[in-house]
Amino acid sequence: MHTFSSPKSIWKVIFLLALASLMLAACSGVAVNNWPGLSHAGNAVYYAQLQLIKIDATNGTQIWRYPEKPDAKNSFIAAPAVNGRQVIAGNMNNEVIAIDDESGQELWAFRDEQGKGRFIASPLVVNDTVLIPSTDRYLYSLDANTGQLLWRFKARDALWAGVASDGKWVYLPGTDHYLYVIDLASGKLAWEMDLGGSMLHAPVLAPDGMLYLSTIVQEMIAVDAAQQKVVWRETIEGKVWNPPLLDDGRLVFGTDKNKVYALDAQSGATLWTVSTTGSIIASPVKLGDGYLLGAENGEVFIVTREGARGWTRTLKGKIYSSLSLSENLAAVGGMELEHLLVTFDAQGKQDWTYNPPGN
Amino acid sequence: MxxxxxxxxxxxxxxxxxxxxxxxxxxxxxxxxxxxxxxxxxxxxxxxxxxxxxxxxxxxxxxxxxxxxxxxxxxxxxxxxxxxxxxxxxxxxxxxxxxxxxxxxxxxxxxxxxxxxxxxxxxxxxxxxxxxxxxxxxxxxxxxNQFLWMDLSQPERLVLPFLPFGIPVMAIIVMATTYIQSKLLTPPSTNPKDQTAMMSNMMNLYMPFLMGYMGLTLASGLSLYFIVSNLFSIGQYALLGKANWRNLLPKPKAVEEPEVKKTGKPVRGKK
Structure with missing residues (x-):
């Protein structure tokens, strides 16, 4: 039994305290929630999720991690770029960091004091120039050796997707529906094109100058960069969240509506589709004679070049990232997985796995 | 669910x-x-x-x-x-x-x-x-996300050309409106030794700082929500005639009373 000395005040205090605690718990210091960014160079895998981790690609041994202790505010989510002895990545706190590939020590850090962005997209290094888009609407061009700002280009809205470049032009997809083409040397806009929907992944640039990208309004689009025109656009079932794979005239990709597509890169005609039981968020990667795909329901499977299903393995957790390590080995990562990285050979046999030491 | x-x-x-x-x-x-x-x-x-x-x-x-x-x-x-x-x-x-x-x-x-x-x-x-x-x-x-001078997905700072730092205008307004709201909504206590009233007063001091800190560090879209919500509450109480505007005014200082009054002895002289 309780007494009613001033129930209203008591309830008010309890209510405010609980409200404040919940709000703080919901937002403050919460780690950034995203799938890992993966890249591969030489004999190493680079894993970006909260920290940057360099892993030996032959056996899954951790080589270094940066920073040494996880820091939610300065977390990394985008795959880093490897430029010789440098590993370059942007974090969620408006900083681009270059790390010595051997030691894992910081070489330089760039921070635009006027910017307030997050680096969601991976950087691209072209001729010692780092190109990295930010959610603060700017594409930053930095000197890869020093981290000095060379130029910056302002889009109409936040930039979430990485860029492609042929060494002269930079192709920048925006969430503002525009594809920007920028002079790599000067940072000046050459031309732009409204593609009708936000673009969330980097374009694929073919050797013949064709660009392949998708929009959030469920279209896969081919743009002839030299002619500055859309060659074809195909409506697809679902959204594509990572770059498609261009292989031997085929454009292969999965969607979040449980479909795998292969389109003819020249015409956009559908070569085949495969239905899956889970959403496909990760890019397909080549493995053996087929393509390895990872699904959100934990399925890892092979689709042959002709569109037939091969072996399937099931992991506990959600697969959102994939990476080709060699002709005969590929890695998958994601969220809620037992291991941060799991590798498979072309026959579907599980090879090494990675978890941070101590886990 | x-x-x-x-x-x-x-x-x-x-x-x-x-x-x-x-x-x-x-x-x-x-x-x-x-x-x-x-x-x-x-x-x-x-x-x-x-x-x-x-x-x-x-x-x-x-x-x-x-x-x-x-x-x-x-x-x-x-x-x-x-x-x-x-x-x-x-x-x-x-x-x-x-x-x-x-x-x-x-x-x-x-x-x-x-x-x-x-x-x-x-x-x-x-x-x-x-x-x-x-x-x-x-x-x-x-x-x-752009609204006035703010990016609503980012913590807000108003940058003025003559100042080397940004002013957290939204966080200040969040603090001020939370303070005003809590003062207006607190009923006058008749008992100065009332513990819940004392706790309430502490909350009235504590909450504006807590909310101000949240306004300082979280996306300014949330600060905008806090401010609108606070102003709405103030308006609601005012329209219902329940706002204690006197709480916002400084309380008059207590005056030391003659000893005779405190002890309750007769204040008038003998007849």
Whole structure:
């Protein structure tokens, strides 16, 4: 039994305290929630999720991690770029960091004091120039050796997707529906094109100058960069969240509506589709004679070049990232997985796995 | 369950207002906050009335009598109080139940604001999965986060050309409105030794700093929500005539009284 000395005040205090605690718990210091960014160079895998981790690609041994202790505010989510002895990545706190590939020590850090962005997209290094888009609407061009700002280009809205470049032009997809083409040397806009929907992944640039990208309004689009025109656009079932794979005239990709597509890169005609039981968020990667795909329901499977299903393995957790390590080995990562990285050979046999030491 | 009933409908209504308002997310936040607060207005009125009934009860002669009579028997005191409440037709939960019903709505409002401003591709993936079919995603994305001088997805600072640092205007307004709201909403206490009143006063000091800190560090879209919500509460209380404007004025200083008054001895001389 309780007494009613001033129930209203008591309830008010309890209510405010609980409200404040919940709000703080919901937002403050919460780690950034995203799938890992993966890249591969030489004999190493680079894993970006909260920290940057360099892993030996032959056996899954951790080589270094940066920073040494996880820091939610300065977390990394985008795959880093490897430029010789440098590993370059942007974090969620408006900083681009270059790390010595051997030691894992910081070489330089760039921070635009006027910017307030997050680096969601991976950087691209072209001729010692780092190109990295930010959610603060700017594409930053930095000197890869020093981290000095060379130029910056302002889009109409936040930039979430990485860029492609042929060494002269930079192709920048925006969430503002525009594809920007920028002079790599000067940072000046050459031309732009409204593609009708936000673009969330980097374009694929073919050797013949064709660009392949998708929009959030469920279209896969081919743009002839030299002619500055859309060659074809195909409506697809679902959204594509990572770059498609261009292989031997085929454009292969999965969607979040449980479909795998292969389109003819020249015409956009559908070569085949495969239905899956889970959403496909990760890019397909080549493995053996087929393509390895990872699904959100934990399925890892092979689709042959002709569109037939091969072996399937099931992991506990959600697969959102994939990476080709060699002709005969590929890695998958994601969220809620037992291991941060799991590798498979072309026959579907599980090879090494990675978890941070101590886990 | 929580997502389906609260977060998803809230997020969709917020984004629907956003599309109606010419893709101005700041105006959408303001209108959405006002809409939710208007819908919960009857609950607020019920809460105020319940609170007032409890306040009046404390001045009721029989309540005082019971308190005095059973001051050494807490169980009996509680029983007698409950009987009195029943007799007078006062629901002891009249003030707290509407508050508890509002609780998930306020949390949901806050979470839907956060959800509508995705920070990562995964957040975006989750958002696109929660959009109702009637919303045209090509019109929603990208969400225009610019409102006045602010990027609503980022903590706000007003940068002036002659100052080397940015001024957290929104955090200051959040603090000020939270302070004013809590002062206006606090009923005057008749008993200076009332512990709950003291706790309430502490909260009145503590909450503005807590909310100010949140305004300083979280996305300014949330600060905008806090400010609109605070101003709405102030307006609600003012319209219902329950705002204690005197609480905002400095209290007159206590004057030292003559010793004779304190001891209760006669103040007049002999006749």
């Amino acid at each position: 929580w997502d389906t009933i609260i977060i998803t409908p809230f997020t969709n209504v917020l984004l629907f207002i956003y599309t109606l308002m010419g893709q101005n997310f700041g105006v959408a936040i303001i209108l959405f906050t006002l809409l939710v607060r208007l819908i919960t207005h009857p609950l607020m009125v019920s809460q105020i009335k319940g609170g007032q009934a409890m306040q009046e009860l404390q001045n009721h002669p029989r309540y005082k009598e019971i308190q005095e009579k059973y001051k050494n028997d807490r169980e009996k005191l509680a029983q007698e109080q409950a009987a009195l409440l029943k007799e007078l037709g006062i629901n002891p939960f009249g003030s707290c139940l509407p508050l508890l019903i509002q609780f998930p709505i306020i949390i949901g409002l806050y979470q839907s604001l956060y959800k509508a401003m995705p920070h990562t591709p995964y957040d975006m993936l989750v958002l696109t999965r929660h959009l109702y079919p009637f919303l045209d995603i090509s019109r929603i994305l990208p969400i225009n």
